[in-house]
Amino acid sequence: MDFEGFLKDLSSFLDKNQILLEKEDVLFYSLDRTKDFEPNGSCVVFPKSTEEVQKIVLLANQYKIPLVPSGGRTGYSGGAVATNQEVIISLSKMNRILEFDATLPAITCEAGVITKHLQEKAKEHHFYFPVDFASSYSSLIGGNIATNAGGIRVIRYGSLRNWVSGIEVVTGKGEVLNLWGKLIKNNTGYDLKQLFIGSEGTLGIITKATLLLTQIPKNTVVFLISCKNFSDVLECLKESKHHIKEILCFEVFDSSCMELVCSKHQLKNPFSNVPSDVWYVLIEAEIHQDEEIPYMDFINSIADFSIDVLYSTTESIKKGFFRFREDISEAVAMSGRFHKNDISIPISYMDQFIKNIKELVNQHYKDYQLFLFGHAGDGNIHVNLLTSYEKDINQFKKEMQEFDLQLYGMIKHYNGSISAEHGIGLLKKPYLLYTRSPQEIEYMKSIKKIFDPNNILNPGKIFDL
Amino acid sequence: MDFEGFLKDLSSFLDKNQILLEKEDVLFYSLDRTKDFEPNGSCVVFPKSTEEVQKIVLLANQYKIPLVPSGGRTGYSGGAVATNQEVIISLSKMNRILEFDATLPAITCEAGVITKHLQEKAKEHHFYFPVDFASSYSSLIGGNIATNAGGIRVIRYGSLRNWVSGIEVVTGKGEVLNLWGKLIKNNTGYDLKQLFIGSEGTLGIITKATLLLTQIPKNTVVFLISCKNFSDVLECLKESKHHIKEILCFEVFDSSCMELVCSKHQLKNPFSNVPSDVWYVLIEAEIHQDEEIPYMDFINSIADFSIDVLYSTTESIKKGFFRFREDISEAVAMSGRFHKNDISIPISYMDQFIKNIKELVNQHYKDYQLFLFGHAGDGNIHVNLLTSYEKDINQFKKEMQEFDLQLYGMIKHYNGSISAEHGIGLLKKPYLLYTRSPQEIEYMKSIKKIFDPNNILNPGKIFDL
Numbered sequence: 001m002d003f004e005g006f007l008k009d010l011s012s013f014l015d016k017n018q019i020l021l022e023k024e025d026v027l028f029y030s031l032d033r034t035k036d037f038e039p040n041g042s043c044v045v046f047p048k049s050t051e052e053v054q055k056i057v058l059l060a061n062q063y064k065i066p067l068v069p070s071g072g073r074t075g076y077s078g079g080a081v082a083t084n085q086e087v088i089i090s091l092s093k094m095n096r097i098l099e100f101d102a103t104l105p106a107i108t109c110e111a112g113v114i115t116k117h118l119q120e121k122a123k124e125h126h127f128y129f130p131v132d133f134a135s136s137y138s139s140l141i142g143g144n145i146a147t148n149a150g151g152i153r154v155i156r157y158g159s160l161r162n163w164v165s166g167i168e169v170v171t172g173k174g175e176v177l178n179l180w181g182k183l184i185k186n187n188t189g190y191d192l193k194q195l196f197i198g199s200e201g202t203l204g205i206i207t208k209a210t211l212l213l214t215q216i217p218k219n220t221v222v223f224l225i226s227c228k229n230f231s232d233v234l235e236c237l238k239e240s241k242h243h244i245k246e247i248l249c250f251e252v253f254d255s256s257c258m259e260l261v262c263s264k265h266q267l268k269n270p271f272s273n274v275p276s277d278v279w280y281v282l283i284e285a286e287i288h289q290d291e292e293i294p295y296m297d298f299i300n301s302i303a304d305f306s307i308d309v310l311y312s313t314t315e316s317i318k319k320g321f322f323r324f325r326e327d328i329s330e331a332v333a334m335s336g337r338f339h340k341n342d343i344s345i346p347i348s349y350m351d352q353f354i355k356n357i358k359e360l361v362n363q364h365y366k367d368y369q370l371f372l373f374g375h376a377g378d379g380n381i382h383v384n385l386l387t388s389y390e391k392d393i394n395q396f397k398k399e400m401q402e403f404d405l406q407l408y409g410m411i412k413h414y415n416g417s418i419s420a421e422h423g424i425g426l427l428k429k430p431y432l433l434y435t436r437s438p439q440e441i442e443y444m445k446s447i448k449k450i451f452d453p454n455n456i457l458n459p460g461k462i463f464d465l
Numbered sequence: 466m467d468f469e470g471f472l473k474d475l476s477s478f479l480d481k482n483q484i485l486l487e488k489e490d491v492l493f494y495s496l497d498r499t500k501d502f503e504p505n506g507s508c509v510v511f512p513k514s515t516e517e518v519q520k521i522v523l524l525a526n527q528y529k530i531p532l533v534p535s536g537g538r539t540g541y542s543g544g545a546v547a548t549n550q551e552v553i554i555s556l557s558k559m560n561r562i563l564e565f566d567a568t569l570p571a572i573t574c575e576a577g578v579i580t581k582h583l584q585e586k587a588k589e590h591h592f593y594f595p596v597d598f599a600s601s602y603s604s605l606i607g608g609n610i611a612t613n614a615g616g617i618r619v620i621r622y623g624s625l626r627n628w629v630s631g632i633e634v635v636t637g638k639g640e641v642l643n644l645w646g647k648l649i650k651n652n653t654g655y656d657l658k659q660l661f662i663g664s665e666g667t668l669g670i671i672t673k674a675t676l677l678l679t680q681i682p683k684n685t686v687v688f689l690i691s692c693k694n695f696s697d698v699l700e701c702l703k704e705s706k707h708h709i710k711e712i713l714c715f716e717v718f719d720s721s722c723m724e725l726v727c728s729k730h731q732l733k734n735p736f737s738n739v740p741s742d743v744w745y746v747l748i749e750a751e752i753h754q755d756e757e758i759p760y761m762d763f764i765n766s767i768a769d770f771s772i773d774v775l776y777s778t779t780e781s782i783k784k785g786f787f788r789f790r791e792d793i794s795e796a797v798a799m800s801g802r803f804h805k806n807d808i809s810i811p812i813s814y815m816d817q818f819i820k821n822i823k824e825l826v827n828q829h830y831k832d833y834q835l836f837l838f839g840h841a842g843d844g845n846i847h848v849n850l851l852t853s854y855e856k857d858i859n860q861f862k863k864e865m866q867e868f869d870l871q872l873y874g875m876i877k878h879y880n881g882s883i884s885a886e887h888g889i890g891l892l893k894k895p896y897l898l899y900t901r902s903p904q905e906i907e908y909m910k911s912i913k914k915i916f917d918p919n920n921i922l923n924p925g926k927i928f929d930l
Contacts, residue, residue, distance in 0.1 A: 102703040103812035126707060148652050159650065162627065175904045178880070182811035184843045185624065186882035187613050187663050188889055188900045189927050190909050194659030198652050215710055238567040242591060245680055288753035346647035347568035378649040415643070417651035424653055435653045439640045443915060444655050450911040462654050 003042060006063040006087075010045060013055055018093070020044035029090060030082040032073040034427055041068065041082030046093040050168060050176060050207040056089055057205065058174040060456045067456055069201035071143025072114070074135035076342070077425030079147065079200040079461055086459075091142045094207065097121050101182060101210075106165055108182075108210040111142025118211065127213035130157040142206040148198035150421040155377035156248045157214070159421075161197045168208035169196050172452020182210050195447065200423050201458040203451040217248060217286050221294040222318040225281040226271050226307040230351045233279050235305040237347070237377060243298035246286040250377030253280050257328045257373045264331040267323065271308050278307065281376070282325050287313065328373050332384050337393070339385045339400040341407060345416030347379040356410050357383060365403060367391065380420040383407060408434035424462045432463060468507060471528040471552075475510060478520055483558070485509035494555060495547040497538040499892055506533065506547030511558040515633060515641060515672040521554055522670065523639040525921045532921055534666035536608025537579070539600035541807070542890030544612065544665040544926055551924075556607045559672065562586050566675075569647060571630050573675040576607025583676065592678035595622035607671040613663035615886040620842035621713045622679070624886075626662045633673035634661050637917020647675050660912065665888050666923040668916040682713060682751050686759040687783040690746040691736050691772040695816045698744050700770040702812070702842060708763035711751040715842030718745050722793045722838045729796040732788065736773050743772065746841070747790050752778065793838050797849050802858070804850045804865040806872060810881030812844040821875050822848060830868060832856065845885040848872060873899035889927045897928060 020026060021043050030039030047053045060067050066086040073080050082088050094110035105127050107118060115136040122129040133151035150159045166180035179193035180186055196204050227233050233252055240247055255277050262269055287294045299309055312318050332338050345353050361370045367387055374381040408418050408431050418435040419428050445465055455465055475484060485491060486508050495504030512518045525532050531551040538545050547553050559575035570592050572583060580601040587594040598616035615624045631645035644658035645651055661669050692698045698717055705712055720742050727734055752759045764774055777783050797803050810818050826835045832852055839846040873883050873896050883900040884893050910930055920930055
């Protein structure tokens with residue numbers, strides 16, 4: 001590893017302003033949204049073209065310099081942190097939108113385009129890029145693809161994987177691959193593009209992508225439903241799949257969440273006379289006809305499974321309904337020491353799984369309050385634990401590590417995922433065996449060695465070789 | 466390779482009726498729908514469980530016996546033919562439907578379930594399995610997944626890849642992997658499942674799958690539109706993407722196709738006073754409202770791009786419209802010596818591509834008639850050439866080989882696919898470089914070696930190692 005030689009060779013084709021060496025700047029780029037890691041990159045480079053990315057990767061191979069591909073650094077698993085003197089390769093200067101194609105419809109762009117800019121460009125052409133999430137103002141397209149981003153409308157549109165028509169990628173070996181481009185149908189061997197989607201920068205650096213667009217959802221109705229238990233929530237879900245053609249989201253949260261949000265924001269629970277320990281369901285759905293009461297057949301179908309049903313097609317009221325769900329995460333974070341998990345299991349096991357979590361917390365974590373919420377329609381639940389600031393921080397960390405192991409044990413039992421959306425990165429690397437078999441992990445490692453034989457790209461993320 | 470030893474060990478756990486050795490039977494199972502290969506399998510085995518599949522694969526590794534995974538043998542690329550004394554491993558006795566899950570909704574079944582049975586089971590539960598094609602009565606689910614089957618409604622539902630929630634697969638090494646199961650969200654490293662989808666049995670033998678279902682499409686309208694050239698067809702496509710929410714298919718065929726179908730089946734062209742050399746567009750779309758004229762805004766939007774527009778919501782008339790498209794392939798096959806190609810290119814290049822094909826045929830294949838038709842909405846076009854039975858068969862073969870090379874050269878130029886749906890198999894193996902780069906092919910070979918180090922599974926399909 002000859003960092004000085006590497007830098008010298010870099011300078012032969014990169015401008016001065018494409019290389020950051022100032023310690024403070026480098027530390028800034030060494031972190032994502034996780035707070036668990038010590039930032040420690042060696043420098044940041046900003047290529048402006050695929051050719052420059054390729055040259056950097058080839059040099060990194062030559063000098064055995066580890067690279068951390070970097071997008072908007074909005075991840076929550078440490079997939080983009082540099083902790084070990086890596087060179088951070090930021091795609092943020094490759095931010096051109098290259099082409100709109102009305103026949104697909106699709107937009108081709110460089111990897112450094114901000115999600116929101118892509119969404120806006122789609123809108124200019126009267127189309128919609130449907131993968132949307134809180135960090136759309138700062139996350140970059142390349143990072144979205146590398147992490148197979150999901151967001152709030154996965155039940156309707158799926159994850160980003162479904163919206164990638166083609167990618168251009170520089171592999172760890174330094175080869176440029178153009179995978180699928182603008183082809184909808186192509187059965188000519190293995191779909192290599194799929195490997196890079198969700199690979200967290202360990203196989204290649206995505207430099208360009210063609211992303212599919214769809215029509216803008218028009219009128220919607222939002223239902224807010226109270227159910228006496230989670231089993232009834234699942235019955236509502238099943239009925240919705242029969243009666244509602246286009247469910248945009250199917251969210252769920254428990255009484256604790258509702259009470260906390262109401263108390264933090266001085267909101268009033270919109271249901272009157274709510275029994276304790278209920279579940280709330282929030283459904284948004286497209287409507288196609290002007291009916292007085294949208295989806296009356298759905299409402300009738302859940303009569304036995306719901307305590308009460310509210311609905312609205314009015315923007316301000318819909319927003320009000322959404323606040324109860326959207327404000328949970330922040331409300332928990334404002335209230336004490338908190339611990340989060342973003343996991344998923346097959347939906348049909350969710351009822352039993354939630355009972356198990358509650359038992360566990362009741363028995364062993366009595367000084368924690370449990371908040372359960374998430375995208376029930378995707379089997380994706382956020383398990384949040386909250387305790388007082390008075391708890392010793394080290395004790396807290398120790399307890400939460402124990403809790404994670406117990407939680408992941410349950411997830412393994414139900415064939416679930418220890419990371420529904422956020423990826424493995426560094427944060428969940430120690431627990432990969434709870435969610436992927438030893439054989440799968442061996443195959444992943446072998447695949448890594450094919451595309452990145454010198455282990456240059458994001459070494460130590462997802463697994464150690 | 467000790468075939469006798471292999472057989473003896475097989476007999477220790479397979480019943481007699483699970484092993485076919487009669488030459489005639491074996492030859493029957495040695496072929497798919499291609500006619501270009503000499504059938505030459507050594508025997509057929511019919512495992513009844515994943516464990517038996519695994520044992521067979523492990524034995525095959527031990528004795529170095531090549532295996533051809535076999536489904537309904539409805540493929541058109543020789544992906545399931547046995548030409549080299551391979552043992553055919555037929556999944557047809559693993560045909561149980563295991564579970565319906567109403568929360569996704571999804572059906573889990575063994576790989577040997579016939580497509581139609583799955584469709585019917587979905588219908589029993591008031592849902593729809595949307596991947597449908599002509600061979601649904603004989604093709605098996607495992608084969609559909611291994612070839613990433615498409616069919617007539619890809620523009621609406623995508624290929625089979627989009628409908629696979631999870632698979633169980635026995636790799637070439639003989640390891641059983643359970644990939645994704647019933648998880649909708651799972652970002653925990655590489656999505657290995659995607660590699661097996663479309664791998665034509667070269668990486669593993671799919672034994673079970675969980676397939677997603679959707680709602681049954683209700684009322685539809687069918688448009689039949691005449692356009693003066695292909696450029697106008699593309700304008701109709703673009704407008705349809707704006708104005709029609711749920712396009713179920715967007716098909717196209719040229720005047721030659723229309724005239725041939727009308728003459729073969731004594732049908733009347735439904736348009737009066739059609740100029741020569743027009744294009745016909747067939748669109749099916751879901752309708753949500755009772756309008757007198759569905760999608761009037763779409764019809765208005767294509768006023769400048771269409772000669773005439775017919776439409777109907779009446780079943781018998783819609784069926785009549787569909788016949789003009791559906792009967793083309795058979796009508797060509799009935800009319801002389803014919804040659805087919807199933808290719809795709811980015812839609813926006815289709816106009817120029819079609820001009821190039823026409824020039825090529827006009828200049829060099831004057832005694833052939835060209836028929837162009839296909840799924841224009843997917844960039845997928847069937848290029849058929851027809852000549853008289855009087856042409857010498859060897860001369861015909863030679864000319865068509867030349868034509869293919871010229872066609873594939875154009876496809877390479879436009880970044881297209883030499884096999885939109887049918888796969889590579891044996892038939893298109895010599896031409897893989899026209900559609901995948903040398904680097905991609907090297908990566909594919911390396912991946913093959915990981916999952917199937919002894920080259921036991923479908924050796925010689927897609928590429929030679």
